[in-house]
Amino acid sequence: xxxxxxxxxxxxxxxxxxxxxxxxxxxxxxxxxxxxxxxxxxxxxxxxxxxxxxxxxxxxxxxxxxxxxxxxxxxxxxxxxxxxxxxxxxxxxxxxxxxxxxxxxxxxxxxxxxxxxxxxxxxxxxxxxxxxxxxxxxxxxxxxxxxxxxxxxxxxxxxxxxxxxxxxxxxxxxxxxxxxxxxxxxxxxxxxxxxxxxxxxxxxxxxxxxxxxxxxxxxxxxxxxxxxxxxxxxxxxxxxxxxxxxxxxxxxxxxxxxxxxxxxxxxxxxxxxxxxxxxxxxxxxxxxxxxxxxxxxxxxxxxxxxxxxxxxxxxxxxxxxxxxxxxxxxxxxx
Amino acid sequence: xxxxxxxxxxxxxxxxxxxxxxxxxxxxxxxxxxxxxxxxxxxxxxxxxxxxxxxxxxxxxxxxxxxxxxxxxxxxxxxxxxxxxxxxxxxxxxxxxxxxxxxxxxxxxxxxxxxxxxxxxxxxxxxxxxxxxxxxxxxxxxxxxxxxxxxxxxxxxxxxxxxxxxxxxxxxxxxxxxxxxxxxxxxxxxxxxxxxxxxxxxxxxxxxxxxxxxxxxxxxxxxxxxxxxxxxxxxxxxxxxxxxxxxxxxxxxxxxxxxxxxxxxxxxxxxxxxxxxxxxxxxxxxxxxxxxxxxxxxxxxxxxxxxxxxxxxxxxx
Ligand SMILES: Nc1ncnc2c1ncn2[C@@H]1O[C@H](COP(=O)(O)OP(=O)(O)O)[C@@H](O)[C@H]1O
Ligand SMILES: [Mg+2]
Numbered sequence: 001x002x003x004x005x006x007x008x009x010x011x012x013x014x015x016x017x018x019x020x021x022x023x024x025x026x027x028x029x030x031x032x033x034x035x036x037x038x039x040x041x042x043x044x045x046x047x048x049x050x051x052x053x054x055x056x057x058x059x060x061x062x063x064x065x066x067x068x069x070x071x072x073x074x075x076x077x078x079x080x081x082x083x084x085x086x087x088x089x090x091x092x093x094x095x096x097x098x099x100x101x102x103x104x105x106x107x108x109x110x111x112x113x114x115x116x117x118x119x120x121x122x123x124x125x126x127x128x129x130x131x132x133x134x135x136x137x138x139x140x141x142x143x144x145x146x147x148x149x150x151x152x153x154x155x156x157x158x159x160x161x162x163x164x165x166x167x168x169x170x171x172x173x174x175x176x177x178x179x180x181x182x183x184x185x186x187x188x189x190x191x192x193x194x195x196x197x198x199x200x201x202x203x204x205x206x207x208x209x210x211x212x213x214x215x216x217x218x219x220x221x222x223x224x225x226x227x228x229x230x231x232x233x234x235x236x237x238x239x240x241x242x243x244x245x246x247x248x249x250x251x252x253x254x255x256x257x258x259x260x261x262x263x264x265x266x267x268x269x270x271x272x273x274x275x276x277x278x279x280x281x282x283x284x285x286x287x288x289x290x291x292x293x294x295x296x297x298x299x300x301x302x303x304x305x306x307x308x309x310x311x312x313x314x315x316x317x318x319x320x321x322x323x324x325x326x327x328x329x330x331x332x333x334x
Numbered sequence: 335x336x337x338x339x340x341x342x343x344x345x346x347x348x349x350x351x352x353x354x355x356x357x358x359x360x361x362x363x364x365x366x367x368x369x370x371x372x373x374x375x376x377x378x379x380x381x382x383x384x385x386x387x388x389x390x391x392x393x394x395x396x397x398x399x400x401x402x403x404x405x406x407x408x409x410x411x412x413x414x415x416x417x418x419x420x421x422x423x424x425x426x427x428x429x430x431x432x433x434x435x436x437x438x439x440x441x442x443x444x445x446x447x448x449x450x451x452x453x454x455x456x457x458x459x460x461x462x463x464x465x466x467x468x469x470x471x472x473x474x475x476x477x478x479x480x481x482x483x484x485x486x487x488x489x490x491x492x493x494x495x496x497x498x499x500x501x502x503x504x505x506x507x508x509x510x511x512x513x514x515x516x517x518x519x520x521x522x523x524x525x526x527x528x529x530x531x532x533x534x535x536x537x538x539x540x541x542x543x544x545x546x547x548x549x550x551x552x553x554x555x556x557x558x559x560x561x562x563x564x565x566x567x568x569x570x571x572x573x574x575x576x577x578x579x580x581x582x583x584x585x586x587x588x589x590x591x592x593x594x595x596x597x598x599x600x601x602x603x604x605x606x607x608x609x610x611x612x613x614x615x616x617x618x619x620x621x622x623x624x625x626x627x628x629x630x631x632x633x634x635x636x637x638x639x640x641x642x643x644x645x646x647x648x649x650x651x
Contacts, residue, residue, distance in 0.1 A: 255433070330480040
């Protein structure tokens with residue numbers, strides 16, 4: 001286990017360089033730099049532009065800019081936003097809980113609904129329920145988030161008026177952000193309606209972001225369960241006179257979870273990608289929203305720092321999944 | 335009254351009859367051996383007794399009684415109370431028959447708990463006692479072992495411990511040694527026979543090893559292509575087989591083939607779904623085949639020795 005962890009940690013360094021290089025090249029492939037975007041159409045005197053560029057190091061050759069950035073990151077500094085002049089790390093920390101809250105809720109939503117659906121489909125294989133569910137889940141897994149989010153807003157917010165359109169909580173509430181998680185903070189706030197408001201703001205984004213993982217988890221659970229249900233030890237469990245429910249949950253699902261957890265781990269990267277879109281649609285003040293704005297403003301430090309932090313996060317989650325996998329599967333535990 | 339009594343058992347998968355009108359009787363405390371080549375329906379008929387034939391298989395029988403209770407008339411819940419407690423089964427592949435995610439001690443305890451066999455506080459001690467009875471050394475230290483950490487023979491002992499945990503009256507062992515090393519096979523068989531005699535339970539032992547039959551069985555039932563073709567007490571069967579198929583199985587025994595340069599084998603294969611012959615199912619492979627065998631299926635005849643043949647051996651015809 002220790003050697004396994006060490007090997008994973010040494011992989012982090014090349015991944016860092018790769019991620020920063022990729023985001024660096026992509027950003028610079030887009031025309032316009034932070035100064036040009038800031039001064040907009042009015043323009044400024046060429047001498048002034050040159051001075052500002054020099055200040056930000058933008059007059060250096062690209063390779064030098066990249067090397068400088070790598071050195072800066074290696075010494076533990078992500079720099080400051082060219083727009084707000086706040087340190088990237090501080091901004092990230094303020095916004096990150098909102099993204100975590102949304103992603104965790106979406107994942108819980110996907111699990112709570114996807115796992116049972118997959119199990120039922122496997123147990124009732126070949127029935128109308130099974131075929132119906134699998135048809136819907138193929139659609140769900142290939143749902144374009146942007147379209148799906150807008151449709152949900154149109155139906156539930158605009159037509160029916162059931163849920164708010166944007167933000168994390170109603171304007172009327174002021175909640176002290178001591179944990180950064182709106183559900184927790186609003187729960188402990190003195191305002192009576194704050195928690196309900198936070199929940200109602202969270203529902204649509206959770207469903208929109210959770211749809212793809214839900215469909216994937218349901219399908220994966222079904223196929224893993226189908227495989228396990230044919231195994232010899234299931235016959236043994238039934239030969240012991242256990243109830244069908246116990247056979248399915250305690251014996252089959254426990255084994256089927258091993259591949260399902262791996263898939264959930266792989267979903268986390270996709271989930272964060274989806275979070276960026278979802279946050280944009282629902283004006284959710286999280287990291288995704290922040291990154292999209294940074295692209296529009298060519299805020300290089302925020303973009304690169306933010307991408308890097310998300311990459312770290314995905315790696316950490318995957319590591320966590322591998323550890324969980326070892327925990328779930330006695331055969332690879334030492 | 336017989337402990338298990340089955341008349342005309344039929345198990346169908348779609349249009350394929352895996353078990354075709356089998357009678358099966360097990361007396362309390364006896365050892366019945368069921369023999370026959372692979373695919374003759376031995377496992378399927380035992381699974382039918384356990385109530386483990388699932389969709390799309392269909393089970394029917396004229397009579398299916400255990401200890402006087404009509405098994406087919408029981409609700410699924412009532413049947414599950416019997417299965418695992420009064421009738422237990424051990425399978426062919428010990429390692430895949432145990433759940434890889436749980437320690438073996440836990441899996442035995444699960445059986446005890448499911449049938450409330452002992453008070454909760456005594457479950458652990460009882461599991462250790464069972465592991466000891468099936469010959470697992472240092473049983474207390476094996477409670478937490480996972481199946482992949484034990485050998486096939488050890489796992490089969492665990493399976494046997496699990497099967498006898500609730501003191502069954504009938505233990506079904508479906509080729510319990512086929513997947514094991516030759517050196518371990520004898521130990522496991524001895525263990526089963528020993529448990530059978532000590533506990534006075536009935537043992538239905540499926541095997542295709544006639545040598546094992548000779549050593550262990552009180553009574554033998556020979557299956558062929560889903561039918562019972564012969565049934566006799568062991569001694570009688572070995573001295574005076576009636577059905578040509580039984581005779582062929584015996585002729586394949588090494589000690590009977592002394593002098594022959596190679597072991598005699600039965601040509602051909604057990605018929606499957608698409609090549610079931612008309613008349614006697616064994617006729618394409620039979621050395622004594624006559625015209626009537628190709629047109630009409632022989633009925634099961636006889637009292638002490640039952641067989642399904644128009645031209646049985648050993649009859650002074
Ligand atoms: N679930 C099933 N579906 C279809 N056919 C089956 C099934 N289980 C067993 N069979 C068929 O029934 C026949 C008897 O099988 P089995 O009882 O396992 O034979 P054996 O005597 O070797 O134990 C075989 O031809 C097998 O292919
Ligand atoms: Mg078999």
